Amino acid sequence: MVDKAKPTAVALEDATVAFRLADSRIFTAVEKARLAVAHGEFVAIVGPTGCGKSTLLNVAAGLLKPAAGSVRIFDQPLAGLNRDAGYLFQADALFPWKTAIDNVAIGLEIKGAPRGKALEQAQAWLTSVGLGAFANRYPHMLSGGQRKRVGLAQVLIRDPKILLMDEPFGPLDAQTRQVMGNLLLELWSADRKAVLFVTHDLEEAIALADRVVIMSAGPGSRIIGDWRVELPRPRDIFEVRLDKQFHELHREIWGVLKEEVMKGYAQSSQRGGAA
Amino acid sequence: MVDKAKPTAVALEDATVAFRLADSRIFTAVEKARLAVAHGEFVAIVGPTGCGKSTLLNVAAGLLKPAAGSVRIFDQPLAGLNRDAGYLFQADALFPWKTAIDNVAIGLEIKGAPRGKALEQAQAWLTSVGLGAFANRYPHMLSGGQRKRVGLAQVLIRDPKILLMDEPFGPLDAQTRQVMGNLLLELWSADRKAVLFVTHDLEEAIALADRVVIMSAGPGSRIIGDWRVELPRPRDIFEVRLDKQFHELHREIWGVLKEEVMKGYAQSSQRGGAA
Amino acid sequence: MSRVTLLFCQVMVAVIVLALWQAFTTVPVFGRILLPPFFFSNPIDVFSQIVKWFSSGVIWKHLAITLWESILAFVIGSVAGILVGFWFARQPRVAAVFDPYVKMTNALPRVVLAPIFALWFGLGIWSKVALGVTLVFFIVFFNVYQGVKEVSTTVLDNGRMLGMNERQLMRHVYWPSALSWMFSSLHTSVGFAVVGAVVGEYLGAAAGLGYLIQQAEGVFDVAGVFAGMFVLSAFVILIDMAVTLVERRLLVWRPTVRES
């Protein structure tokens, strides 16, 4: 399914991830996941809650070592951290001791940019995520959605070659979501990053991505579906939803997904069952 | 708009909330909010990100004192904490040192329930939120959506008369969202709690609530719209979306909301502007 | 690093230090003995002194007394520190009023207080325990006080909204949250409890390791002094291990740190 012409940015080859529980049993979260993201490709991952999406991103980021299988980044086996990737975490990960603008600027300062310039660019980024007026706030003075957007700016300002995004638009209202989605698409089309985008919103996934990947319910979650989205680019996130092709794809994927969710729900709610 | 026959569970009367910023300027988040939730009423709050929804819930919970205006709970002025309310926070608020089941059981244990019985009920609740198999996990071993559901069970098990829920279904997939929504409706219809429900999903708001309240973009956010949802009860969240009335209402509210979001976005992204 | 490698490294460190010690006390470097044996003895003498103490059995009585004093000082001091720490953290007014006085008390040179302790508690173990307590208490107190104040606001708010009263908040929120602060201070204060006991004995006692050390010092028997300190330190490790065990048990819920 991968375009042979382009190099592969992220390749998980039969990656299995297991956690050791407190009672020292082993919980296999993801089993033999096989996923290749080409350079410049936008892949959305959708799956029932708790199936292992965040786990997969952690593996791609090099934060988690798979128990079996391998991870290749630009065709090199990944040892340690993935230095090419920017990661927007699902949980709140801003530095509480830095103001919004410092939180954003730090990405550049680390690379050695002079502070003045870093701040200037950070302010520009804050403005594009709609927080120009909140530059001097510490994270605890921001709302949930505002914090997420600062996090977004923090990752994007570094201009990484691979973007890992874990529910980046989760706590945003529908309208802001679209604005942010368009912003992301604009950036992405400018210099074609590889994007791994986790979301619960299937419409969003289809509207944004080149491919939508579906994971099965855990434990031992696998990748059970992989759809290519052939909608024309450039897309406007709102308008693309009116497309007929969009609706067909949505129905098709939704059918698979719904079944999977119900299965997972039945499994994991039994006492002492899967976990 | 409030049903005169029923007592008012939560009444905010011209509540104004202000924060002191680091440079000791005052930031008015919510201005003169006026909102009454009748006993047994399900009110959804929708609004652009950062408008003050969480702030409003904090006020209703008694965690924040309004700078002006008053809060009345069951017609009594609220002094200190609102003891009748259960609050599902937007941020992660589980006790990291308790397992999932202990996190849920604690709500009953506090009331003096014997531990055995509390655990039994907690297990039942975990099962209904689909986490029966994860009873012995500590929060850091759960995924984002799983943690949120444990939080949900933690609040619901106490059976509070007023439910304050801040994006309770945010990090859940669409399917699980519906299951949880139906669970909530079932509970609510059994003994008619007053519910204040914050969400970014307008469809969800309409599908669940008796009334949908829209807040304007901040700062100095106000309540700018209040729609009664006349769809018949009991509702199934999924099916109600096929209703014609649903669609009309959605379009109507969405029109107002969209405009508001764009306004807020424009305001807050200016440097040194509103904040 | 496996347990075996670790142990090996630890032993190596000890061996190297002892070897250097032996060398510097006997072999002159640039015509000068770096560690004059009159002040530093040498490992072999110290070791033979320890062996002698244990084989003759004289040490047991002294060791038992000192250990008992240390443990009492540790337990009483840390329990008091924890209680007062919690109390102050939960009663900001009380804390604000007494804050300067606590800090002043902490700066009193304990050695000078010895006569008063002797007056109040006699020359038996209790005056030594009191001395140890005055050291342990402050270390634990300051940390617990801060630890309680560091509770995450969200988690605290959640506890309050779940209807917890002050006692329940204490038990389910403040206490577990302050645990790692508490244990950090306990590790520090194990050592200080022993120091307190020994210094107390040193200032006036009829038995105990401090007494032994002082006796050795009086006759310029440096090997004896060092031997006493060694025995002491070895037993501190044992007490500390007990603390660590309890810590592990109580902090199971923490995420283990990822390998970097």
Next chain:
Amino acid sequence: MSRVTLLFCQVMVAVIVLALWQAFTTVPVFGRILLPPFFFSNPIDVFSQIVKWFSSGVIWKHLAITLWESILAFVIGSVAGILVGFWFARQPRVAAVFDPYVKMTNALPRVVLAPIFALWFGLGIWSKVALGVTLVFFIVFFNVYQGVKEVSTTVLDNGRMLGMNERQLMRHVYWPSALSWMFSSLHTSVGFAVVGAVVGEYLGAAAGLGYLIQQAEGVFDVAGVFAGMFVLSAFVILIDMAVTLVERRLLVWRPTVRES
């Protein structure tokens, strides 16, 4: 509570304590003087001694020396504690190997080490500074070590994914995150720095408050002993206020706790 009320309460506490002290040293309770003046002097004598010291000016020289020693001990000890604490926390292997030795060292009675310090550092201020350092170091070290390990994993992972190298992680993540741990230990160790300096002087010196106290003790001048300790404590409060100022400045970013 307003500043004025607070100050009033604080002064009240002092007044009550002083009144009780005066009463118990002069008025017999059930036919017994609870605080024999031979051991406790009385506030009026102590106060007049302090006044005399300051009016005659003899105290300044001693005070200056002791303060200087304390500050040096505090600064050197805490800087070393912070550095080694960071180093250990970031080098788990090094930490694992040296852990037992650090704990052993912490249990050495410093008083016994005094002759060795005199040997190495002479009888001037540096041997006192060394004594203070051995107290401050361990208190700060254990807390910083723990504080660095307590960094939130998410925030740490974020820093690493943003491409921070070890030095940058240190500066932008570990350091700010460990700050409140550090300051907690600094508050404890201000007192201990002073104790170290005074005990050092007490064991051998030609000047300083510890020397004054020892002189007074030698002639059973309890008022002098207490006066010395009071002057000391008062100055500790001043140093501690400086620490608190720095703390406030560095920790502006923390949410202020909600009134409960």
Next chain:
Amino acid sequence: AAQSKVTIAVGGGACLCYLPTVLAKQLGEYEKAGLAVELVDLKGGSDALKAVLGGSADVVSGYFDHCVNLAAKRQELQSFVVYDRYPGLVLVVSPKHTAEINSIKDLAGKKVGVSAPGSSTDFFLKYLLKKNGLDPTSASVIGVGLGATAVAAMEQGQIDAAVMLDPSVTVLQGSHADLKILSDTRTQHDTLAVFGGEYPGGALYSTAAWVKSHEKEAQALTNAILATLAWIHSHSPEDIMAKMPEQMVGKNKELYLAALKNTLAMYSETGRMDPKGADAVLAVFSEGSPEVAKANIDVGKTYTNRFVEQAKTTGQGAK
């Protein structure tokens, strides 16, 4: 001419037994002898001695017995001027136990306080016990220091008796006029009775090497001390007290004066070491320490009277 700088480590400056060292400074005798002297106060005689051995001080002002004791450790120390002719150690019975203890023999099985185990006071006790036909270890020894702790322990009867020095003894005598004293070596009578001669207490001593290489300084110190001793014996206790630094006198002037009066006889008039006294020291320490007994010590090397002799011939105090 540039003054030579000498640091003297005093083994507990507050003890009256060391008074001449301090007084000499107050009187300016060191300066007159051409020395700049710094007095450093240490917790005890052995700390002072270590400071000298470690090189941070030049001369010890402390009890001579350490010279003998250390000869057993092959450390060559030599005293060059002795300012206490009696040791000043007093064996006192606790006021609470006056009835039970009437002589040294009664101390068997009792708790006796000394300043620290292994200290001079400890050896003194053991010697006394032995001399009275008891096993030196028959009394259990408790370290109580020389200060308030010792007084408290005695007052409360936590110990049955103690070896004390002034001013502690005088403090106890002040509150208990009938204080029972078993042996008082502040007096000539008891000193001779116990040791059979004068027994050296406080002295100035240093390493033999230092004395050899600093003849000039040793001589100057000797001269200063001799001048001070002469001054002491020609002035009233009140005059002496008036010369002492205020913080050493403390607030309780009567106490100080009383203690001083009790002690005055102790100060040497000649500064000479009585060879019999030196032998007595060896005898005392051989009793308590097997190491000293075995060491085959040549006491003659541990002191020298040549500086005192020299001072005599040139007339006291270098003019």
